[in-house]
Amino acid sequence: MKIKLIEIAHGRSGDKGDAANIGIIAYDNKGYEIINKYLNAGKVKEHFKGICLGEVERYELPNIRALNFILHNTLGGGGTVSLKHDAQGKTLAAALLRMEFEI
Amino acid sequence: MKEKIRIASGQGFWGDLIEAPYNQVTKGNVDYLVMDYLAEVTMSILQKQKNKNPKLGYARDLPELMQRILPVCIEKKIKVITNGGGVNAEACAEAILQVAKSLSIKDLKVAVVLGDNIKDNIDSVISSGCELNNMETGESILKVKDKILSANVYFGAMPIVQSLTQGADIVITGRTTDTGLTLAPMIYEFGWKETDYNLLSAGTIAGHILECGGQASGGNFLGDWKSIPNLEEIGFPIAEASPDGEIIITKHESLGGRVSFETIAEQLVYEIGDPKKYITPDCVADFTSVQLNEIAPNRVKVFGITGAEPTEFYKVSCSYSDGYSASGSLTYSWPEALTKARAADKILRSRLQKLNLEFDEIHTDLIGYDACHGPLAVQIEEDKINEVMLRVSVRGKDFNSIERFGKEIAPLILTGPPGVTGFAGGRPKPSEVVAYWPALIPKKLVKPEVKIFSLKDIL
Missing domain, CATH: 3.30.70 (Alpha-Beta Plaits)
Structure with missing residues (x-):
């Protein structure tokens, strides 16, 4: 069965220097089981090919049904150095929610 | 000891909704108004303003805002805590006292927290053995030392607690952690100790929820955003804190927005790294311990929080x-x-x-x-x-x-x-x-200083 991430989760993203942080929150416990099982760091790194040029770190927050990803080397230098229109990675949570995967 | 205090978030950044702090003090009861004005880029802008004019270097919106809210704050005994002092907290305090004078206010104590600005003593810091290497890249600061525009240490809640203990009605700080602004009144009111790490972490996490203003109460909400009511008159979040570290996040009933599991969860994950190690000068809070419970519409109980002792270091933020x-x-x-x-x-x-x-x-x-x-x-x-x-x-x-x-x-x-x-x-x-240029500095090399000013200190 194919799952669209945006149907089972929401989230928020922001900047930490040149790294972006993306928090993904499942709407319910079943959704959290799915994202915890299928949404690994490698898959996120692959999804952001061409955007995330560094490593992806992944952390679990089961208490709020969330995963937190740190995407290194992603924001074109970060802060006022970055020339990107979305220099703070504000829209990257939505970009991750575009993901579809088989379960 | 009070059994409950209500701390209202008034600004999430310099440039945020001007009506928000006014609404927070007029549309219901609160005990504290906390306002975050300092993004990282702000410090360098303020430093440049001060270089041109020694009377500037703070958030100039602040005296203008105080003109509107000071009479209400005095009448309702609401204390104001803000980091809007930027690189010139004393000048900011003086401007606010001038406002108080023009409003014929008789009695007002304004505390300033100083000591965060280390721009002029970087050489002595380096010669004392602290290399100020870049935290992220490990590079030596010597590479950029001559181009530094500002250098500020992030203080935590304790200098604000000291200010409140000395009777301050308004506390103006320079670079202070956003979370410290909210944690400080809890420590002061409830007598929490520097080693009560679980309690300090609870207050810190409440601070993290409040620090971006409306972003915790329905603003920038990526869930079902269309269902958020009355964003045009959004109510900023309010933390109701209890001595045992239980926090209820809510908002004024008559205002718009929403406080729910989802809106709080989105703010909890905002700009965090390792959720088990949220490092502040006051404690290391564990975001994986937070429990959220919607106890009523627009009332979310935040509880179960644990944390650990802080590190030996302050974070320094230099801009060049x-x-x-x-x-x-x-x-x-x-x-x-x-x-x-x-x-x-x-x-x-x-x-x-x-x-x-x-x-x-x-x-x-x-x-x-x-x-x-x-x-x-x-x-x-x-x-x-x-x-x-x-x-x-x-x-x-x-x-x-x-x-x-x-x-x-x-x-x-x-x-x-x-x-x-x-x-x-x-x-x-x-x-x-x-x-x-983010770096670390041993806490023992920097000393926060609190000064109290009152109406008799101005001409």
Whole structure:
């Protein structure tokens, strides 16, 4: 069965220097089981090919049904150095929610 | 001891909704108003303002705001805590006392927290053995030392607690952690100790929820955002804290927005790293311990929080001048909007190359097409694209190259692809690039200082 991430989760993203942080929150416990099982760091790194040029770190927050990803080397230098229109990675949570995967 | 205090968030950044702090003190009962004004870029801007005029260097919105809210705060005994002092907290305090005088207020104590600004003692810090290496890259600060615009230590809640203990009605700090602004009144009111790490972590997490203002009460909500009521009059979050560290996040009933599991959860994950180690000068809070429970509409109980002792270090945020940048844009319309924008970009880049200008980077965004999501954006058939905004940006060390770039945008209107508009506001001007240098400094090398000012201290 194919799952669209945006149907089972929401989230928020922001900047930490040149790294972006993306928090993904499942709407319910079943959704959290799915994202915890299928949404690994490698898959996120692959999804952001061409955007995330560094490593992806992944952390679990089961208490709020969330995963937190740190995407290194992603924001074109970060802060006022970055020339990107979305220099703070504000829209990257939505970009991750575009993901579809088989379960 | 009070059994409960209500702490209201009034600003999430300098430039936030001006009506928010006014609404927080007038639309219901609160005990404290906390306002975060300092993004990292703000410190360098304020330092430049102070260099030009020694009376400036703080958030100038603040005295103007106090003019409106001070009479209410005094009547309702609401204390105000803010980091809007920037790099000149004393001048900010004086401006606020002048406002109080003009309002014929008889009695007001304003505390300032000083000691965070280490720009002028960087050499002595380095000679004492603290290398101020870049926390992220490990590079030596000697590389950028001569270009430093500002250098500030992040203090925690304790200097604010000291200010409140000395009877301050208003506390103005320089660089203080956003979370410390909210944690401090809890420590002061409930007598929490410096070693009560679980309690300090609870207050810190409440501070994290409040620090971005409306972003915890329905603003910028990526869930079912269309269902959030009355965003036009959004109520900023309020933390109701109890001595045992239980926090209820809520908002004034008459205002808009929403406080729910989902809105709080989105703010909890905002700009965090390892959730088990949220490091502040006061404690290391564990975000995986937080439990959220919706106990009533717009009331979320935040409980179960644990944490650990803080590190031996303060974080230092230095900013330094790192060249210049400029950005110019033009809009191309149907038909072939995308092809035209790409062609214009190619022509522009080729002209820049022939001029032998020096850039560290040239970046192109096709706004309306893929500027936000890049390769993840859905491909749209050219015929279905109504318009595309071409935005080209450059960055480099050579001012003249950046300035010349600005003169190459407008000519594309008459010498490039057709169907172009949207050139307004003149040639793009070079602006200084301010880069960051995060570092650590042993706590023992820096000492926060609290000074109290009252109406008799001003002329």
